[in-house]
Amino acid sequence: MRAIWKGAVSFGLVNVPVRLFSATENHDVQFRQVHEKDGGRIRYQRVCSIDGEEVPYSDIAKGYETSDGRMVILTDEDMKSLPSRSSKEISIEKFVPSEQIDPLLFDKSYYLEPEKSSVKPYVLLRDALEKADRMALVTVAIRTRMTLAVLRVREGVIVLQTLLWADEVRQPDFGVLDEDTHATKKELAMASSLVDSLAGDYEPDEFEDDYSEAVEALVESKIEGGEVKAPEAAPEEETEVVDLLAALQRSVDAAKAAKRGGGTKDEAEATPEKKKPAKKATKAKKKAS
Structure with missing residues (x-):
């Protein structure tokens, strides 16, 4: 596993340097949208809904849609003015009874691994959590945004689980259950x-993802039966870097042509469409003579 964050757990006057690892991974079957005829991948373009033109990444901004459908454009400067946290500290705010945290609030799970120099204070915090039968409510900044989380112990390892904010949990409103x-x-x-x-x-190994296994078996049988396509590589999309290099190359070629012909740079950069009429006029003049 690769650590995605490094910091320290602040436990009173004790700091416990730790590394953060994602505790889960997604094994859902992933399908691609392809052209049935040749197996080519389906690509989507970034097209403006107003003028219908494709928009390069450099022209894409963040927009906030208001409740009445209007759009507020947020610039990079606007985004910089928003509150952000760069702290590398997991700050324990309080220890709360485990039953007070509704599992519905749990979001993402991470393992905390101590640095070699901080194994003793890590074990102290782990054992204290287990003995108190409480969760540590903490604040932590992951990717600049502060969030709430809890620390709990699982199989001898401290787990950090981020929490949803209270207003992110929907309230059930089912009129049929109002009846007595x-x-x-x-x-x-x-x-x-x-x-x-x-x-x-509960025995986790007792249950298997039969859908994923069935998909893998189906795909394998099609491969063995020769039912597989190897679509031709699609041409790479031109990027702004390629366009810049092309423009520089044209400038170099034009400068060389101007130097060889003794003309000006502007004359050398003239397009073929502009030169052709001049050639035709010359031929017509010769015939007339």
Whole structure:
């Protein structure tokens, strides 16, 4: 694994230097959109919805759409004026009972690895968390933006889990549940019996992603059967760097042509369309003579 962040956990007067590693990875099956005829990848262009023209990255800005549909353009200077944090500190604000953190608030999970010089204070914090049966509520700046997170212990390692802000959790509004409907005693007894019959412990390895396995098997069978396409490499899109180099090359060629012909640089840079009429006029003059 590769560390994505380095900093320190601030624990009272103790600082624990740590490295941050992503604790999860996505194994979802990824499909590409392709042309059915030849297997070529489908590409999307950045097209302006007003003038229909393709827009280069250099002309793309950030826009904030208001509730009434208007667009506010934010410049780079505007973005620099926004609050940002560059601190490399995970600051423990308080220790809260674990049951007070609704799992719905959990966002992303990271492992904290101590530096070699900070193993002892790391273990001290880990053991203190386990003994108190609490989570450490912390603030941390990852990619310049401050966020809330909690520290907890999993299999002897401190895990940092970022939290959603309170206003990012939607409130359920289901009118059908407003009705005063409850299960009868007999129904509840039968449901409880069913729960007891299916009671057990969570074993992660007991369940498998049969969809991913089926997709991989299907793809493998098609490869073995020769049902695979090798689309021709699409021409690379010209970039601004290529355009700049082309412009410089044209300038060099024009300067050399001007030097050889003894004319001015402007004459050498004249386009073929401008030169052709002059040649035709010369031929017509010779015929007339």
